[in-house]
Amino acid sequence: MASDGNRSMILLNGMKMLGDIVLINLSIIASFWLRFAGSIPKTNFASYVEIVPYSSLVALVLLNFYGLYDNTRKPWSEIIASLTASILVLTPLTVTLSFMFRSFAFPRSVFFLSAFVQFALLYIWRRLVFRLERKLFSPMKAMVVAPALEALELAEKAGASGYEVVALASDISIDNCHLNAMTGTYSKVKYLQDTCRPSVIFMSGEAPEGIKQSLARDAFESGIELYISPSLYEIMLANSRLDQVDDTPILEIRVGSEPGKEQIKRLMDICFATVGLVMTAPIMLLTAIAIKLDSPGPVFYRQERISQGGKRFMVWKFRTMADGAERNTGPVLSHDNDPRVTRVGRILRAMRIDELPQLWNVLKGDMSIVGPRPERPFFVEQFEKEIPEYSTRHTVKAGITGLAQVAGKYSTSPEDKLKYDLLYAKSASPLTDLRIILQTLKVILMRDKAS
Known part of the structure; x- marks a missing residue:
């Protein structure tokens, strides 16, 4: 009721x-x-x-x-x-x-x-x-259950999303500092839940297995909304196909599109890229003129990136930085207020116009309209050292836009972006691609979203 x-x-x-x-x-x-x-x-x-x-x-x-x-x-x-x-x-x-x-x-x-x-x-x-x-309507009361650093991050994001965080349970005692919430260790989860009576619980995939099972059981029985921030391993289990060995149930882990869906995806890519190149031709012409008038150097910028299966290709973009920006520094990730970005470049990046030449990469088959953003080999090597599962994002073709771009923000961590990329790889389909393309329009209108 x-x-x-x-x-x-x-x-x-x-x-x-x-x-x-x-x-x-x-x-x-x-x-x-x-x-x-x-x-x-x-x-x-x-x-x-x-x-x-x-x-x-x-x-x-x-x-x-x-x-x-x-x-x-x-x-x-x-x-x-x-x-x-x-x-x-x-x-x-x-x-x-x-x-x-x-x-x-x-x-x-x-x-x-x-x-x-x-x-x-x-x-x-x-x-x-x-x-x-x-x-x-008052904000919904929420409890966060996660390791200390993740708990603080989740609490901050939940508060920014309109929830009232009333309790935090973590692996170690957390200084309450600016949070107006009760805190305690994992052993106090039940006490915090009964005392604060949250209607929503945000739980980390890294929380102890016993606590995850207990909270999941409580959620089923009491109707409390339970949200889990999944670990990379849990994402790999998502959308698994149920099978069996004799009378033992097993899960088959699959990543990437099925062969038939890949052909439909390629057809969609060709159609979108062709129409996109024709419709945006006037915009690209004006962009080229603006770049030439704003700063010396070429209009386009070519750079080696990595796509499906570790394949390397040259990506095309409109130049948004000063010519030779990395000549003395070597590869450096861009950031907010990067002094290397030109005046016109800031506008192009804000409106995602600098990515339009990649429609040519899509037409050639190097990229897809939707997929994980292609990264440079130098940074891929770094990320793979820090996050062993990073290479799994290369099970699908790189894209102009992706789930990490429509769901994340510019400041989203590489690990969280990887989670979105894996979620996409596990559920890739023509319908998913269409949804992401439509959501990208909204993202372009929001300045704090991922690039």
């Missing part, structure tokens, strides 16, 4: 959906009015009415896909990015629907005008909802 809090959240989401649909369609009506100077022809409006049920459904699916009906507390900047991405995808999809229904009396200019009106109306509406949510 749903709790009062859950019922309230369901009602709020219902209110969000109703408001979104009303405002999206109202924006199109307003765009009609603006397009025809206050006098909307019946034929044109009838064509619009014909596709309303379908365009409304597509709008709801997109808004849900971009997380605008999630129950988690998101920062306002992420809500705006999700809203913008939804409208950018919805507009061409609505145009496509009008063609499918042969609604030729519907001027396409109305759609593009409505995109601006939609953003304005939905911005105001979502701002009101954002404030209402923070007045009506």
Whole structure:
């Protein structure tokens, strides 16, 4: 039976959906009015009415896909990015629907005008909802169970995500310092859980096996939400196929796409790369001019990278650093406020435009649209010394964007990025690729996301 809090959240989401649909369609009506100077022809409006049920459904699916009906507390900047991405995808999809229904009396200019009106109306509406949510709903209480350093990191991230961290259990005693939470060692897990009564538990895959089993059992019985930050080994077990030896159940560990799916993925890569090169040609031409005007040196930058199976290839990028930036230092990872990055380079990196030439790498077959970002041999050797499992990311082809880019941030550690890369390798499919491509649009609009 749903709790009062859950019922309230369901009602709020219902209110969000109703408001979104009303405002999206109202924006199109307003765009009609603006397009025809206050006098909307019946034929044109009838064509619009014909596709309303379908365009409304597509709008709801997109808004849900971009997380605008999630129950988690998101920062306002992420809500705006999700809203913008939804409208950018919805507009061409609505145009496509009008063609499918042969609604030729519907001027396409109305759609593009409505995109601006939609953003304005939905911005105001979502701002009101954002404030209402923070007045009506208190943050969910959370407990963190992890080794000391990871516990502090998880607690900080949980707090930034809108949770109220009320308890921390770790391998050693943690100084409470800035955290307004009860703390204790693993032996105090049950006491902390009973005393603080969290509704969410964040647990590390590195926690003792007995505690993981106990908390998992409690979660099943009590309905507490349990989230595990998996170890690399646990990720390798994800999506394993169940088999048996005689009457003993066993798990078959698989990594990478199945042969048939790889062919579909390659076909998708060719289509996306071809269309992408054609559509972005004007942008790339302007970028080349801007680079030449901004600093001396070549427009493009070629660099050796590693892809599937350890294969080396030359990746193409727009130059974003001063020419010869590593001539005296050797290979150095880029970082925030890197002085080697040019003025134009900062803009290109922020908008991910510097990656566009890699569409040529995709067309050649060196890379895929979606996959782990290709790294330089020098850094691969370093990471493999620090993280023995690092080479497992090379079981799939390198990509322009990937799960680590849409789920992580610029500051995400190499080990956590590797976890995302392994999760992708375990679940790679054409549908997964399409989801990541659509999520990449949202990432481009968020400055703190991974590059």
